[in-house]
Amino acid sequence: MSIKTAITALSAILGDQLSLSKPDLEAHGQSESHFAPALPDAVAYPENTAQVAEIVKICNAHDCPVIAYGAGTALEGHTLAPKGGVTLDLGKMNKLLKINAEDMDAVLQPGLTREELNTELRATGLFFPVDPGANATLGGMASTRASGTTAVRYGTMRDNVVALEVVLADGRIIRTGSRARKSSSGYDLTALFVGAEGTLGIITELTLRLHGQPEAVSSAVCAFNTITDAVNAVICTIQMGIPMARIEFIDEDTTRACNAFSGTDMAQVPHLMVEFHGSDAGVAEQAETFGEIVADMGGTGFKWSSKPEERKALWQMRHNAYYACLALRKGAVALITDVCVPISRLAEAVEASRQDIAASPLQGPILGHVGDGNYHAMFLVEPGNNAEMKLAKELSNRMVERALKMGGTATGEHGIGMGKQDYMQAEHGDGWALMGEIKQALDPKNTLNPSKVVRSQPNNP
């Protein structure tokens, strides 16, 4: 029983849906962040659930790891293959199967991306709001419990996945949830697979909640003298109950990076970018109250965009912030933090992180989804420079320790993958052991995405 025998068996049934070509292995064995490449032995391109089940069954029988792969935009090395095996590229399973407009849900395959879904929804008056920036696949977004700029209003993938079809490690196909808007019907299996990073099962179909396209949308960007002023404006806005659709923070380094990358001319100070959704009157009311809060906090340079093309440019700039920051240092790779803290501690947390980074020789622009208490520092590290990587990890460790002390989490939206496992014991205590026990029960041979989320299992270390 080995990876080799599994691949021989797969080859017989998959034909040219199984690739052993070096470029394919390399493309699937690298990631967007600082992790060293780790290549699979083969890449399978299944076309339907039955094929996924067959592949998983064969691999499980032969102790061959199976790594689900969407668009490869994960930031914690989720799709790498440190133990080799078969990468399951779900790109061919990218159909939108059904839009139930009256029920405001859609049924689709995991390889569909969020932008593709929203393009198809445009004429229906509905949209899918979860927006991690990258044009990730919806299966991947569910698997990392992704969120991003709109979670403050519409929630994360946890809140917007209604039901799933999942292939288990032994090849059984199950359905979790129903199309009802709520249920008390047993253990919440949907929630168990959302955020499981492909370690408990392979998501082969999703039912997602859709939302009505808002009647009116208004976006703005405004400048603050200090991080604390900007964050306090956010806290105040939340506490006033203003239903922001987006509220994003970029510090002065990120502002500088965006100006250079996207050709904007923001003042080199911290900024907030906000968006309101609602009726015409509702949006006007929200914008007015927000404007007063910003003025109270010394915010200036308010620019409102209600034209679609201006808004698009604004959010394109925000979505490109990752690449903009990367471009601050030529050839650098990024180690990205992802802490999330209770809102009341946010200003203190961001300010402490800023000072910590300022005292180090590394660049580490900060940006974040501050309406959720979630922010990222992007440490720009020279590839292969171990001293710099060590320093970046030390800075990251301190951010996480501080966040945990404040009642927060090591990862608000990127997931654990290979990069955040060292924090799990501190964050969850015996809860992490329990996660391992669940993994052991559902995937006793550790076939599904081994070395991610939980530590390796006792009977397959």
Add this chain to the structure above:
Amino acid sequence: MSIKTAITALSAILGDQLSLSKPDLEAHGQSESHFAPALPDAVAYPENTAQVAEIVKICNAHDCPVIAYGAGTALEGHTLAPKGGVTLDLGKMNKLLKINAEDMDAVLQPGLTREELNTELRATGLFFPVDPGANATLGGMASTRASGTTAVRYGTMRDNVVALEVVLADGRIIRTGSRARKSSSGYDLTALFVGAEGTLGIITELTLRLHGQPEAVSSAVCAFNTITDAVNAVICTIQMGIPMARIEFIDEDTTRACNAFSGTDMAQVPHLMVEFHGSDAGVAEQAETFGEIVADMGGTGFKWSSKPEERKALWQMRHNAYYACLALRKGAVALITDVCVPISRLAEAVEASRQDIAASPLQGPILGHVGDGNYHAMFLVEPGNNAEMKLAKELSNRMVERALKMGGTATGEHGIGMGKQDYMQAEHGDGWALMGEIKQALDPKNTLNPSKVVRSQPNNP
């Protein structure tokens, strides 16, 4: 190893916190609905988490069932003790431990009731919205994934439990989640225990999300000629994106019951009761649009209440509907259905149920949280009349089959307990087997609330 030896051991450490008195056993061994009493052998009244852990550890060692008990308002026999054992009455663990007003969350013990919590929150400007009608404990509400009248706006317990402390079957104490508003940090253990009905662990502390008390509130009741008109008004309101805080349906039998029980004088036709929360302008806008929809559907007799005492009377009447319906037949017990269907199928489902019931000799008033697609028929059965109970179950079976065919669920908010297990195979297929495997992994000796949610486990049938 037996229940008896467990009780002897518990008695030594608990003293008068362990009761063997007949009235205590009887009070904890009955339920609010049609199930035959099933008494525990003892009732324990722990005062803190350490005691809960000690009790569970002893019971687990001696193969003695442990049944968590809150206010006893569950409707599916969740707190009955069909295999005897020790009922863990959490009534002494009823402290509100902390209100984090800035973060809009509260930390509390499981025995606190939702009304007690809201009384304590009154001065803070915050409230806890989930409202199943009964003044249930918050631990119990989490355990059944309760919802009720406000879920259409504020979500269910799934959406409002941020973090938990849980005692596992082997006595380990774990914490799930953090106080951050979102997290991608591993398997969603919080969601796993919410709705697990005490079969996977005992909830000993909860962190709940709070919401701002709305600036303006307005409630209304209005009458419709037919069920279909009323339900279509709901569907239309949802699709217009009007953020109702509550939207409740009562059919003409329930209307008659409420008039008799609460002294109201509604016309004997189907009614909707609604509530809007928001700013003054927002509520006025919502109410106006809703009024137009109702008029389009032939609704009449609109009565708006913006005075707190009128609203209180309206919702008190709604909350008493269960007792009002019970009073329609003296001495009757109720078998209550709880299906939830996609909104687009709601009118069809309710109408088919209504016709089914009308063609039977049983009374079965219908009411529901129609904004979620969730409704209940209450079959009034003479105690001990097996023919009537058989008929009620047949009607219930048909409602569930119809709901499942429509993509719905057998239980929107009441849970499985002892009453809904027969539908689980049809609803979940292999997903139900997976629930059993999770139960087996977390509670291998089947100590925690046996005979609920999942079928008995292989090694302890």
